[in-house]
Amino acid sequence: MSHIAFQPKGQRVDVEADYVVVGSGAGGAAAASVLARAGYKVAIVEAGPWRAPQDYPSTTYGAMRDLFDNWGLQVALGKSISPVVQARCVGGTTVINSAICVRTPGDIFRQWAREWGVPEQGLSASVWRHQDDLEQELCAELVPPASRGRSTELALEAAEKLGFKEHHVMTRYVKGCQGSGQCLQGCRNLTKQSTNVNLVPEVRARGGVVLSCAPVDKVVMKRGEAVGVTGRFIHPGNRSKGAGFFVRARKGVFVAASATYTPVILMRSGIRHPKLGHFFRAHPGAGVFGVYDEPIDMNVGATQGWASIGFRDSPGIKLETLAIPPEMIASRLSGGGTALMSKLSEYRHLAMWVHSIRAETAGRVRNLGGKPFVTYSLDLPDMHRLRAGLYLTAQMHFAAGAKAIIPGIHGLPYKLGPDDLELIKHAPLEHRRYITIMTHLFGGAVMGGDPRTSVCDPTGKVRGTRNLFVSDAAAIPTVLGVNPQHTIMGLARHFAERQVA
Ligand SMILES: Cc1cc2nc3c(=O)[nH]c(=O)nc-3n(C[C@H](O)[C@H](O)[C@H](O)COP(=O)(O)OP(=O)(O)OC[C@H]3O[C@@H](n4cnc5c(N)ncnc54)[C@H](O)[C@@H]3O)c2cc1C
Ligand code: SF4
Structure with a gap:
């Protein structure tokens, strides 16, 4: 079965794959597609439900109910309260975003090298090469x-x-935008290339499996090695708890649950690093x-x-x-x-x-009862x-x-x-x-060259672990000054490719 949706309470669901990818948004789907193309069996484990584009809601209320994370109620607290908007569905925030595609500016790679010790050598060329491919695959126009x-x-x-x-x-x-002004509610015209309409189906077609309504509780670590993920299905309508699941990863786990959720998943998994949750931007x-x-x-x-x-x-x-x-x-x-x-x-x-x-x-993400608690004051x-x-x-x-x-x-x-x-x-x-509103998020589990300040090394690997990687906005140590999806996807592909090359 290549899609396992909500499973009611009962027997635990056990799945085995080479790689497990947590989250199916920009970073998760981009990494998963590279791993699947290299011939590996990939399991994408996604907290939200699979929504068919023809069933997307037409109203904002419906979008908040069916597609947004927590009805869009996540906020960042500080001197003011700012909504933090993200999606929770197969495709992640690419389902509700405007699909604006901007290449990573060259100065960003230089800034990462200068301020974060991320070697520039080869990185920009690799990310831009992946962005070339993504522009073709996702019909950038x-x-x-x-x-x-x-x-x-x-x-x-x-x-x-x-x-x-x-x-x-x-x-x-977007392939032939029809100008319906409905990107926030998901594109019912099927022209916007969110990851649920292209990369995620491709991973399934290549022998992968998607678990939806399946929020990962933790990455299972054995003597420092990531060997799988566990969690419990959540009903997409009444939010009741369903069966538990364990997805075993023979080769590795990529966490791509967003800048707010990735740090909290790592915290719940017992990863200890003084800067985990820091540098949220x-x-x-x-x-x-x-x-x-x-x-x-x-x-x-x-x-x-x-x-x-x-x-x-x-x-x-x-x-x-x-x-x-x-x-x-x-x-x-x-x-x-x-x-x-x-x-x-x-x-x-x-x-x-x-x-x-x-x-x-810079703000901070903390783990408050298993959920992200974000503080940020301009x-x-x-x-x-x-x-x-x-x-x-x-x-x-x-x-x-x-x-x-x-x-x-x-x-x-x-x-x-x-x-x-x-x-x-x-x-x-x-x-x-x-x-103010926050829709472009970064950091929380940043990459860098200095083990004291960066949770991940420059290849996206979580320090002090084996086979555990971060491949989403959480790894990005700075803001960009341009829309982030292209950078997140290019970087996620760069990280994944390094593992399978
Ligand atoms: C309204 C809006 C418009 C935007 N427009 C643009 C734009 O036009 N261009 C652009 O470049 N950027 C845009 N962005 C930003 C862009 O969409 C995000 O930066 C990008 O999607 C983030 O990628 P990500 O992989 O880090 O997280 P996401 O794409 O958010 O994916 C994270 C996924 O992880 C899942 N997840 C969370 N917790 C768990 C768990 N415990 N277990 C399993 N899965 C979990 C989530 O459900 C989600 O599917 C927009 C954002 C918003 C909110
Ligand atoms: S057709 Fe409408 S929903 Fe689809 S991409 Fe264009 S504006 Fe967005």
Whole structure:
């Protein structure tokens, strides 16, 4: 059987494979595909259920229920509370993401070498070679003109008017995006190349097996060697516990359960390292609505279509367009009752443009009763970046002809006109006044050359163990300043290939 879904309480399910991969998202599926192509039997063990794309929910509520981790309720606590959004299903966060594909910038490899002792020699060439392949396999393409939507067109115009040195139409792992603006709910048009529609089925076709609804409790270690994983099935609907499982790994275990879950799985498995859970990082994001006279209809067009990395070094942000569903807009606009309804009546005229911060801040993941507890407080330099990004996106909206903007900064008026821009420039820098969200996560079990500061060595192997590897965002020791999926996948393939070459 190549797919074992929820099993009710009863006899323990025993499976044997050469390699076990924990998690089927960007890092897990990328590593698993390399191992399977090398002829090994691979078992992918995934906490969430297998959802067929035709059954994806159409609403945000449904997506939170069926696809998100913990209904999207995970937060990072610090001077403010920031949602930490991830998926829990076969395909992981690639199912709900926007599929934006950006190669690892060369400066990142140099930074890893300089600050983390990860030898650059051969690494960049290897990751980029894997990224070449992934772009072919996952159909990386420019958002087609017919699917760009008005918001993206306006952003292109604004960037030209403001003389941006770099800006572009996005490249995404999408084969013929139809512009339904529904990436967050999963692509029911089957055009987005999330790992559940390509790499995971490939692993099965090559003799592998997928256990879904199967959260791994721990990696079983015998005298320092990873020999398998254990856990208990969880029903995808009522969340009741099912049968226990043991998946034996003849050759090794790759943990790829995300930057929040991988460190906790390692902690539960008895891995002791002073820096396990440390160096948790993110690209916190925030956005500004532009209010236009003309209808924008951001639900028409690719979820994301335009970006600029021209400000990646200074002030340290990435700019993007983002279509968000009406339910999410309702939670972003202030007030309730008739006041909220009147604000919502402007929906068709709103365009949301966002920025993510190349943040220096590091947080921490702890194990709280078996679950990740994340602490993270934006440092002052990052608060400056956050505010600068909001100022820049507001400027763009006015350049594009918006009659007003909605800055979403507590203490400032709900709407601002073109003459009020300075209010953003000088807005107070307390994090709790701003609405931020974290979708790009890194670290917690980082790789590096120094055994005192890195949980994994530069090959992804967990220090002090045999045959235990980390192949997801948790191994990445810095932020990137660009969207992370391509880097996570390229690095995961690099790690896996080293084991089977
Ligand atoms: C809304 C949104 C939009 C985004 N858009 C983009 C984008 O356009 N481009 C881009 O580059 N990045 C984007 N990202 C980020 C990107 O999707 C993630 O960085 C990437 O998927 C992380 O890969 P990962 O392998 O570390 O984790 P994930 O892809 O999250 O995979 C981890 C998997 O492990 C599973 N798991 C967790 N615990 C266990 C356990 N105990 N046992 C078994 N399995 C477990 C989870 O269910 C999940 O399937 C977006 C993220 C979000 C939330
Ligand atoms: S915008 Fe719609 S068609 Fe395009 S990838 Fe996203 S969900 Fe699929």
